[in-house]
Amino acid sequence: MLQKISDLIKEVSAYSVNNGEDLELFRLKYLSKKGIISDLFEDFRNVSVSEKKEVGQNLNQLKQSALEKYNILKSELLDKEDISDIQDLTRPSVSFGSGSRHPISIVRNEIIDIFTRIGFTVSEGPEIEDDDHVFTKLNFAPEHPARDMQDTFYVSRISSEDSSPEDILLRTHTSSVQVRVMQNQKPPIRTISPGRVFRNEAISARAHCIFHQVEGLYIDENVSFADLKQTLLFFAREMFGKETEIRLRPSYFPFTEPSAEVDVSCKICNGKGCNVCKHTGWLEILGCGMVHPNVLDSCNIDSNKYTGFAFGMGIERLTMLKYQVNDLRLYFENDIRFLDQFKTAF
Ligand code: PHE
Numbered sequence: 001m002l003q004k005i006s007d008l009i010k011e012v013s014a015y016s017v018n019n020g021e022d023l024e025l026f027r028l029k030y031l032s033k034k035g036i037i038s039d040l041f042e043d044f045r046n047v048s049v050s051e052k053k054e055v056g057q058n059l060n061q062l063k064q065s066a067l068e069k070y071n072i073l074k075s076e077l078l079d080k081e082d083i084s085d086i087q088d089l090t091r092p093s094v095s096f097g098s099g100s101r102h103p104i105s106i107v108r109n110e111i112i113d114i115f116t117r118i119g120f121t122v123s124e125g126p127e128i129e130d131d132d133h134v135f136t137k138l139n140f141a142p143e144h145p146a147r148d149m150q151d152t153f154y155v156s157r158i159s160s161e162d163s164s165p166e167d168i169l170l171r172t173h174t175s176s177v178q179v180r181v182m183q184n185q186k187p188p189i190r191t192i193s194p195g196r197v198f199r200n201e202a203i204s205a206r207a208h209c210i211f212h213q214v215e216g217l218y219i220d221e222n223v224s225f226a227d228l229k230q231t232l233l234f235f236a237r238e239m240f241g242k243e244t245e246i247r248l249r250p251s252y253f254p255f256t257e258p259s260a261e262v263d264v265s266c267k268i269c270n271g272k273g274c275n276v277c278k279h280t281g282w283l284e285i286l287g288c289g290m291v292h293p294n295v296l297d298s299c300n301i302d303s304n305k306y307t308g309f310a311f312g313m314g315i316e317r318l319t320m321l322k323y324q325v326n327d328l329r330l331y332f333e334n335d336i337r338f339l340d341q342f343k344t345a346f
Helices: 003-015 021-032 036-042 051-082 083-087 103-117 173-184 225-240 293-298 315-323 336-344
Strands: 128-130 155-158 168-170 191-199 210-220 246-253 256-265 282-291 308-314
Touching: 003 051, 021 036, 021 051, 021 336, 036 051, 103 191, 103 210, 103 225, 103 315, 103 336, 173 191, 173 210, 173 225, 173 293, 173 308, 210 315, 225 246, 225 256, 225 282, 225 308, 225 315, 246 282, 256 308, 282 293, 282 315, 308 315
Parallel strands: none
Antiparallel strands: 128 168, 155 168, 191 210, 210 308, 246 256, 256 282, 282 308
16 A cells, blocks of 8 residues: 555656646546545555554655645646636636727828828828928928928038038928929829928927828819819818818918918817817818929929919827817827727727
C-alpha cells in the first residue's frame, strides 16, 4: 500500500489539464467520494496496527498534495480562460468595447458622400506647400496680410521681409489642392478637396491652429452663379434637412469674384432665433464665389472660354452646428468620454 501511495503522489504531481473538463476528471478521479483517495481511506481500516502510523501519514500527504494540485490547476486554467463560462453556458458573454468614429470624420464622410452623389471627385494634396500654390496662383497680392507670419506657419522663408513663391509653409486652406488640379487637368473639372489646414491662431474655444476643410471647385463652359447657388442649396438640404433655406451675403476673397458667404436657416429654432444662431435665425457655414479669371489664367485655363465656381467650408464648424459642440478644443483632445458619444453615428 505504501508503494501504491507513493506512486499516486508522483502521478498527481505530474498531472496536467487543458480545460475545465479535464480538471473535473481530475477531481472525480482523486478527490470525489468515489475517488481513489477515498477508497484508500476505506482500505486504511484493514492496515495492521504496526503500519498504521506510517501509512496514515503518507495517505494524508497524498490527499494534501491532490488538493493543492487541484487548486494550482484551477488557477492556471483561470489565467488561461474563464472556466466559469464553460461551466455555465447560459451566462451572458463578456462584451467587447467597440470604438467610434471621430465626429470630424463622420461629418467629413457625410460631406464627401453628398458631393460625390452629384458627380464631384475627391482630390488630395500636400499639407506642406509652397507660397505659389497657397497664395500667388490664387491671386493674393504680394503684400496680402494672410501671408503674414502671424497667420501662416512657415517651414522655411527665403527672405524675412518679402514673400517668395518658393517659400515653404503649412497650407492655410485646401484651395492649394485645387490649384494643383487645375494645373494638371483639363476642364470640365468637378472636385472637392478635404483636408487639414493650419493657421497661426491662439487656441481657444472658437479658434484652433489646426482645423479641417472641404473646398469645392467646378469649372466648365457656361458655369454660372445660379449653378453655384443651386449646388449649395442641394448640399444644405442634404446636410441639414429638406426644409433648410440658404442665404448669400456679399463677401470678398482674392480668388473669387463675385464672392459670398452662405448662411443656412437655423435648425434649432427654425429661424425664430435662439442662442446658437445668436437670435438671427441664420448660421454661417461657408465662403464661395465665381473663380477669378486671374486664377484660371495663372493655372493655364482659358478664362475667355471657361468659368467656374468655388466654395470652402470648415468641417469643425459644420460639426459644431450638427452636434452642438461649442468648444473646438474637444475635437483635438481625444477624451474618450467625448468620443464615446458618437458611437451611434456612422
Ligand atoms: N479658401 C477660403 C478659406 O479658407 C474658403 C473659400 C474657398 C472661399 C473657395 C471662396 C471660395 O476661408
